[in-house]
Amino acid sequence: MRDEGKEIPKKLPGMIVSFADMAWNKTGSWRYLKPRYENKTPPCSAGCPAGEDIEGSLRLLAGGKILRAWALIKIENPFPRVCGRVCFHPCEAHCNRGEYDRSIAINRLERFIADAATQKNRRVPKPKIRRRERIAVIGAGPAGLSCAYHLTRLGYPVTVFEALPQTGGMLRVGIPAFRLSREVLDAELAELLAMGIEIKTGVRLGHNLFWTDLKGFKAVFLATGAHISRNLAIPGEDIPGVYRGLEFLGQLNSGQKISLGKRVAIIGGGNTAIDVARSALRLQSEPHILYRRTRNEMPAFNEETIEAEREGVEFSFLTAPARILARAGQVSGIECLRMELGEPDESGRRRPVPVKGSNFIIEADNVVAALGEEPELSYLDQEIKVVRGLVATDAWQRTSKLRVLAGGDNTSFRRTVIDAIAAGKKAALAIDCFIQERGLEALWPKIQIGANGAFSMRQYLKIKDRGKTRSAEIVNLSQLNLDYFAPAERIKRPALALDERRQSFKEVNKTISQELAGQEAGRCFHCGVCNNCENCYLYCPEGAIYPQRTGLGYRIDYDYCKGCGVCMEECPRNAITLEEEER
C-alpha cells in the first residue's frame, strides 16, 4: 500500500480500508479493449429514401424543440407537410420498435412538426445565390422541385420549366385533396418558390422549349414524371363514359366537373385505382374495384386500401375485364373473366390465369382504367439512353449524356413521392459535385445512409453532427439493450369520421396534438445514437466516465478505464463501441 505522503498509522483500522486513495494506480494500463462513443445509423434513416435524420428530429421534438426538429428535416426534404400526409413511410417498416411492439408513428410526427412550423410562420430562408452556373430543371413535380430546392440552397440560380399551367406535378394532378389538401400543397410549393427559384409554367420540352434553348445551362435535370395512362387493350375502350385513371384524377383535381353515373367500375389494383374509387365515393357514386389478382398482390399502399374498404369501396378480386359493354352509346357494364393464380411472374407475384368459360357481367355506368402510367419520353435527345421505357441513369441520376440528369417517375418503377424527392436531391448532389469537380464516388461513403442510396445533405454541407460522423452500421433490435425499454402503445391516428367522408374532399387524416406528438416521440429507442441518458456514467464500475458532455457522449478518463465493457453493455442504444486497444 503506497501512502502518497500520508502517514500510515501503527494500528490497523477498524474496517478493511486503505489508508490513502488509489489514484496513483492508473488501471487504464490494464486495458486491452477501449470504449468510445460512436453514433451509428438508425434503421429508420436508412429506410428513408431521402435520408431524413428521423431519430434526431424526434429527439428534438421530445425535448419540445419543434422548430429545430423541422429545420433538421428541411435540410434533407423540402416537402415535410406533403410527406407527412402522403408518404408511404418505409421508415416505419424499418423502425426497430416494430419488432418490439409497434413502430413509431413517424409519418404522423413529420406532419405534426411541419404543420406546427407553418403555424408558427416559419419558412425556409431565402438562400444567397452565390454561383454563376445556371441549372435547368424540367418538371415542377416533387423530383424537379426537390432538385431545385437543394441546388438553390447550394447557391445556384435554378430555372424550372413546367408543361402544365401549375406546379406540383403528380402531387397536384394525381393525389386527391382528401389525402393532400390543396391549401397545404399550395403553401409548401409557395414556400419553395419564394426561395428564389425561377419557374416557367406552360413550357413543355420538345414542344415550346428545345434542347438548343438549354445551352446556357450548366446542367439539366429531367423530372418529367410518368403521365401516360396504360391502355386497357380490350374492346369498348373508346365508349363514352370510359376514363383513364390519371385523366380522371387530373380533371377532378383541377376543379373540372366530372359527371359520373351511379355505378363506377375501376380496373386496377394500384394507388391510382384506390384514389379514383375513394374520389368516386365522394362524388356520390358506388365504386367497385376489379383486380385480376388477389388482395395480397395489390400494389396500392395497404393503409390506403384499408381506408377504401372502410369507406365502403367494393372489391372484386381475380376479376379481369374482357370487353366493355354499351347501351345507347353509353357504358352499361363490363364482361369479365374469373382468374386463378398460376406460377409467379418476373415480379415475384403469382400470375393470374383466366378460367375458361367463366365469363360474367358486372353492371357499370362508368369505367375507369387505372392500370398504371408510363413516362412520355419523345422529347429526349438521341444521346440519352432509354431502357424498358425509362430514362437510364447511374446511381446518382446521371444519364448517358454529360450534364443531363434525370429522376423521379421517368427513371424508376418505384413511383412514390419520397423516391422522387430523393432522386431530385441526389441529382442536386451530383450536379454540385460535377460543377465543383468533386469526386462523387470517393465522397459517397462519407455521406451515405444505409445501402439503399440515401445520403445526408447535412453531412455534405459539413454541418457539425455534434462533432462526429455516424458510422454506416445500421443498428438492429438485437443490438439494443431492451432491459431499458418498456412496451408503450402507439398513438391512435385521428381521422375524419366515416360518415363525414362522403360529404366532401376534406383531408381524412388529421394532424395530431402536440401532447400526443411528444408522447409518441418519447417512444423512440434512438437506435445507435447517444442521447446523453447517463447510463454509462451510472454503470461505470471504475467511475471513469464523467458526466461532462463532450461533442458526443461523456468524458472517459482513459487513465482509469479498464476496458471492462460494462458501459457498452448497459448502453440502451448501442452508441458505445468497444475496440481493441492499440499499443
Place this chain on the structure above:
Amino acid sequence: MTRRVIMGNHAVSYGVMLARAQVIAAYPITPQTQVVEFLSEMCADGRLAAKFIKVESEHSALACCIGAATAGCRTFTATSAQGLALMHELLHWATAARLPIVMANVNRALAPGWNIWCDQTDSLAQRDTGWMQFYCDSNQEILDSVLLAYRVAEKSLLPAMVVYDAFYLSHTSEPVDIPEQEEVDAFLPPFQPPYFLDTDNPRTFYPLLGPEYYMEFRYQMEQAMEKALKAFNEAGTELKTIFGREYHPIEYYRCEDAELILLTAGSAASTARVVIDQMRVKGYPVGLMKIRLFRPFPGQELREALRSVAKITVLDRNLSPGIGGIFAQELKAVLVNSPKHPAVFSFIAGLGGRDITPQIIQQALEITLANDRPVAHSVWLGLQEEMINK
C-alpha cells in the same frame, strides 16, 4: 407512548421507522413480506424518510444494504428461509466489512418440501457468518430488539439479525407499546461510522488483504463479538430506564431454586412458562431459561447459571442433520470443560411449523426427570413413528 394491537411483522416495521433507517432494500418472501410492505407504505407517505430499493433477489437486497452502509447509512432488510440462504455469501461480507446492518429474519422451514411454517434451522444455519442473532418470543420484544440491534450493531460494528417465529409471531397480533420518537432518538443516536465512502477523502474499501493482515482483522472481529455481548447488556439495561423494559442475553423464569432447567428459544418459551407453572404446582422444582442471544453466545453466563443444576432439558425447533439440535450442541460445547456440569437432554420438536404443545414440553421434562443420563443423542417428540419406514 402508544399502545397498538399489531402483528410481529408490523412490530418490526415500527421499530425500523423509529430507528430512522435511511436505506431499506428487500425482496418479498412469505412470511416476511408484510414487514417491508408496511415500510414501503411508510416511505411512500413520508412517515419514514428512507430510500426504499426494490431488488430482484435477496442477494441484491443485502448487496444494496452493504453499499448503503459503506456510504454511512443506517440500513435494513428482512427475509426468511430460502431468502436468507441466498444471502449467505453476503452475510459473510457484511460482517468482515464491519457494517452494522440490521435484518429481520422470520424463522421459516427450508425447502424441499415447500413449507412456509416455523422452523429455526434457517437462521441457525448461518451461525458462522458472524451475524449477531436475537431470538424473540413476543411482538413487544420484536420491536424492542430492532432498536437494541441497531444500538449494539453500531457500537460493535457487526451486523445483527432479529429473529422470530413464522406465524406464531409474524402474523399473530398482540398489544405492543410503541415508544415515542424522542425516546428512541435518545436511545439511538445517529450512526457515525469511522469510515465511509467520501469523495473528499477517497479510500479503497475492502481491498485485497493478504496473509500479512487477514488474521488480525479476523481477530478484531472476534473481539468485536465480545464487545457486543457487553454492549447488549448495557443497552438492555438502559432500555429499562427509557421504556421500562429490560433485556439480557438470557431470561430466567423460576430458576432460583430449580433443579431441572428447560432451555429453549423463540415462541416455545411462552408455552414453556405455562408448563413450568403447572409442574411447579405439582411440586416439581423446574425453571426456564429463555435464550435470547445466540450470537454472541453467552457461554460464561450459562456456565455460571447452570453450576448447581443437575439436569438440563434443551428443546430445539431446528435440526443440524447428523448431530441433532443446535442449541443443545452449543450448550454442550460451553459446558464440556466445567468439572461438574449438568447432563444435557436434547429434544427436537415442532419442525416445519408443527405445534409445540404444553404436552410436548411436559413430555420432555418428564423424560428428563425419569432418567439419570440422556436416553438418546436427541429425542424427537411428537413424531408419528407408525408412519416411518425403518
